[in-house]
Amino acid sequence: MTEHPRKRSRVACTLCQSRKRKCSGDQPCTTCAQFGSDCHYDLQSRRKRDARLFQLQSAAPAGSAAATDAAHPQRHEPKISPEETAARLSSLDANSGAAFARRLGLKVDPTNAPKMHLFAWNVGARHLPPPPMPPPSTPKAVPIVDTISQDEMRALVAIFFDRVDPCYPFIDRDNLLRQVSRRWLPPTADSALLYGPYDAVLSGVAAFGYLFSRRQASATELQLAETARLILEQNMLADATPTVDTVTAWVLRVAYLRLTSTPNLAWTASCTLMHLIEATGLHLEQPSDNAINQLPSPCDPELRRRLFGMARHLNVWISFELARSRVVLHGATSLPPTPRVPGTLEIFTLLPMSESLDPNKTTDSPDLESALRNVLDQTHILPQLILVQCNLMLCIYRRLRALNCIISGDLLDRVLALSVKGLQAAREMVATTCPWHQIANVPFQVVCTLLAIDNRASLVMLGGAMRTLREVAAAYDTEVMREAYSTAYLLILLHQRRKEEDTKALKDVLRFNSGASASAEQIDMGQEVNASPAAGSGGSTEPQHSLADYPGFSWLSDLLIDIPSLGSFDMERFMYTDV
Numbered sequence: 001m002t003e004h005p006r007k008r009s010r011v012a013c014t015l016c017q018s019r020k021r022k023c024s025g026d027q028p029c030t031t032c033a034q035f036g037s038d039c040h041y042d043l044q045s046r047r048k049r050d051a052r053l054f055q056l057q058s059a060a061p062a063g064s065a066a067a068t069d070a071a072h073p074q075r076h077e078p079k080i081s082p083e084e085t086a087a088r089l090s091s092l093d094a095n096s097g098a099a100f101a102r103r104l105g106l107k108v109d110p111t112n113a114p115k116m117h118l119f120a121w122n123v124g125a126r127h128l129p130p131p132p133m134p135p136p137s138t139p140k141a142v143p144i145v146d147t148i149s150q151d152e153m154r155a156l157v158a159i160f161f162d163r164v165d166p167c168y169p170f171i172d173r174d175n176l177l178r179q180v181s182r183r184w185l186p187p188t189a190d191s192a193l194l195y196g197p198y199d200a201v202l203s204g205v206a207a208f209g210y211l212f213s214r215r216q217a218s219a220t221e222l223q224l225a226e227t228a229r230l231i232l233e234q235n236m237l238a239d240a241t242p243t244v245d246t247v248t249a250w251v252l253r254v255a256y257l258r259l260t261s262t263p264n265l266a267w268t269a270s271c272t273l274m275h276l277i278e279a280t281g282l283h284l285e286q287p288s289d290n291a292i293n294q295l296p297s298p299c300d301p302e303l304r305r306r307l308f309g310m311a312r313h314l315n316v317w318i319s320f321e322l323a324r325s326r327v328v329l330h331g332a333t334s335l336p337p338t339p340r341v342p343g344t345l346e347i348f349t350l351l352p353m354s355e356s357l358d359p360n361k362t363t364d365s366p367d368l369e370s371a372l373r374n375v376l377d378q379t380h381i382l383p384q385l386i387l388v389q390c391n392l393m394l395c396i397y398r399r400l401r402a403l404n405c406i407i408s409g410d411l412l413d414r415v416l417a418l419s420v421k422g423l424q425a426a427r428e429m430v431a432t433t434c435p436w437h438q439i440a441n442v443p444f445q446v447v448c449t450l451l452a453i454d455n456r457a458s459l460v461m462l463g464g465a466m467r468t469l470r471e472v473a474a475a476y477d478t479e480v481m482r483e484a485y486s487t488a489y490l491l492i493l494l495h496q497r498r499k500e501e502d503t504k505a506l507k508d509v510l511r512f513n514s515g516a517s518a519s520a521e522q523i524d525m526g527q528e529v530n531a532s533p534a535a536g537s538g539g540s541t542e543p544q545h546s547l548a549d550y551p552g553f554s555w556l557s558d559l560l561i562d563i564p565s566l567g568s569f570d571m572e573r574f575m576y577t578d579v
Contacts, residue, residue, distance in 0.1 A: 013039050122437035124478025126217035126225075126260045141230040144202050147223055150184035153202065156209025163212045163434050167347060167384035169340060170251060170306040176205065197235060197245050203228040204252030211259065212434055215475060225260075228253060242280045244299050244307070250276055251310050258314060259437050263322050270315040274327035277311050283332040305337040309348045316354050320395065321441075326358070345380055350392055357395060365405040372396045376414045383425035387438035390422030394445045401452060416457055419446045423468045430475045440476075440484060443469040447488045451495050462492065 012023035015038075016031055024030045028039030144153070157180065161173055179198055203224040210221035232249055235242075250273045257266040277283050282304045319326035337348050353371055356363065375393050380386045397415055400407060407415070423446060426439040446465045450458040469488055473481040 011041055013041050015039065122259050122261075122480065123435045123440050123472065123476040124260075124480035125262075126211070126221065141199075141227045141234070142223060144199050144206065144224070144227065145184055147203075147220060147227070148206060150180065153180055153184070153206060156206045156213075159209040159213050160205050163432070164208050166382050167388070167436070168251075168255060168310060169346060170303075170310045171201075171205070171248065172300075172303065176201075197231065197243060197249065200228045200231040200235075200249035201245055201252065203231070204249055204256065207256055208252065211256070215433060215435075225256060242276050244280075244282075244303065247273070247276055247280060247282060247307050247311075251307060251314070254314050255310075258318060259435060263318070267318045267322055267324060270311075270318045271327050273311045274315050274329065277308055278329050282308050283329045283334050285333040285335055302337060305334050306348075308332070308334045309337055309351060313347060313351055313354070316351075317391075320354075320357065345378060345385070347385060347388055349378070350375070350388060353396075354392060357399060363399070365400060365403045368396055368400050368403070369405065369407070369411070372400065372411065372415075376411075376418060383428045384434070384436060384438075386421055386425040387429070387436060387442050390418055390425070390442050391438055391445070393418050394442070394449055397449060412453070413457075415449075416453075416461060419449065420461065420464070422446065423464055426468050427471055430471050435476060439472050440469075440481060443472060444484050444488055448491065451491055454495075466492070 011025065012021075013029050013032060015021075016023035016029060021031055026033075027041075032039035148156075154177075157173075157176060165171065165173070179202065183198070183202060207221050207224040207228065210218060210224070214221075228249060232246070232253060235246055250269075254266065254269045254273050257269050282299070285301070315326050336351075337346070339346050353375060356367075356371060372393065375389060375396060378389060380389050393415060397407075422438075422442045426443055429436055429439045443465055447462065447469065450462050450465060466488060469485050473485040
């Protein structure tokens with residue numbers, strides 16, 4: 001029996017490198033899996049080519065042609081050039097805020113840099129306040145009429161349309177209220193709705209109402225979210241034909257997960273939502289009669305456009321944040337939704353700009369700079385949409401930095417100005433109990449961006465960005481927010497230490513060269529090193545100066561008054577000499 005040769009990895013994880021062990025090259029590798037360690041590959045090492053090859057090899061399914069070609073590049077012609085591959089990986093990292101924070105830390109201090117992690121993904125998971133209630137052994141969907149009353153439902157609906165709908169406008173309010181009235185009719189009434197799919201919509205709206213009205217989760221909110229999940233899963237397992245109500249409930253589900261759950265769960269749900277959109281033909285302006293799965297009843301064209309737009313928005317941005325592939329529905333013909341209020345901008349106006357950042361597309365710096373200007377030219381009034389606009393602006397800026405593009409001073413000033421508006425919007429959202437995920441993500445990414453810009457204007461703004469992040473962490477005291485705040489603090493601390501080291505280096509240069517400068521001055525002027533310029537002979541023609549002769553330094557006179565010990569310091573000579 002012929003033995004297969006041992007698989008040789010082209011790159012080892014950081015743990016195997018430090019322990020000088022052989023690494024299997026898997027994710028996680030066998031050593032890290034055995035010890036339960038965090039398996040991480042340093043893609044910024046000197047073996048960049050092998051690292052890129054490893055990332056492509058890991059992304060391809062095992063046994064596929066792509067994996068074979070990556071493992072043996074000499075056997076087949078590569079479909080993608082190394083330059084295109086490197087550009088795509090760079091774009092993926094640039095779209096991801098996690099990779100940006102990681103690179104920022106590595107640039108300042110590779111030893112103490114934060115690990116690759118999605119900091120400030122949202123404000124944190126919704127848990128019951130202590131002591132927690134034990135979860136039921138077998139979770140089950142509870143009819144919404146048995147969970148909350150009709151008056152409570154109407155109050156939650158009002159909260160939803162007041163705080164969520166302005167940013168996520170995809171539900172018709174009149175139709176929803178009609179469904180509420182019918183659902184709470186007596187069970188014997190002929191017009192009563194059967195317990196079914198629309199309970200998932202009602203439960204999703206009610207869960208949002210609790211989320212945007214209380215900082216602490218309640219058992220009722222968690223039960224409503226669980227009911228919506230179970231109804232949707234049962235509908236999928238039953239292989240029932242998807243309806244508009246099913247898709248609406250899935251949009252609510254994905255949006256709720258984006259605000260309260262983990263990145264993997266939200267991304268998986270967003271991909272499922274996109275597949276449901278394709279299965280129902282909601283991505284087509286004129287649905288085909290030959291579609292395999294058609295909607296059981298006609299759908300309002302405007303509602304179809306809004307559902308498709310929301311699904312695209314959620315899937316695009318969740319994929320960008322995780323540096324993962326998004327679901328692209330080829331052949332989509334849906335038109336942009338018509339604004340409810342003519343002349344106003346909705347979240348859907350940012351979709352084309354968002355999709356233009358797809359790492360699979362080749363985007364040059366002039367195109368990105370033009371996209372950045374287009375985003376900055378938009379004027380949004382609602383704080384929710386200002387946060388969305390700011391998030392898109394920060395992503396484009398990261399892409400430009402990845403291309404080593406030099407941004408003009410005027411454009412950089414506009415980036416900082418929108419960052420200030422984003423921070424103010426985040427504080428307003430915290431004050432009104434609106435836990436959009438951007439109130440955590442935008443302040444954290446603003447801190448990272450300000451440190452990357454590293455000029456006087458950006459460093460002055462750091463205080464406001466950290467105060468905003470601290471306010472969010474104080475309002476939502478979760479592990480996610482504590483981790484985000486401590487990581488931002490660490491990045492600033494590392495930046496400060498680097499600045500101190502630079503200052504020390506400059507001080508050393510001045511100290512070592514101060515003696516030579518004084519000796520040269522003594523030879524040229526024929527004076528003692530410690531002598532005052534006015535201490536020469538009476539016939540000296542050397543001009544006399546006072547502090548008032550130096551524009552911009554009038555404050556030095558006040559300093560001498562406030563600190564008498566500086567009186568012995570020869571300020572006139574300090575200002576007069578070239579040093």
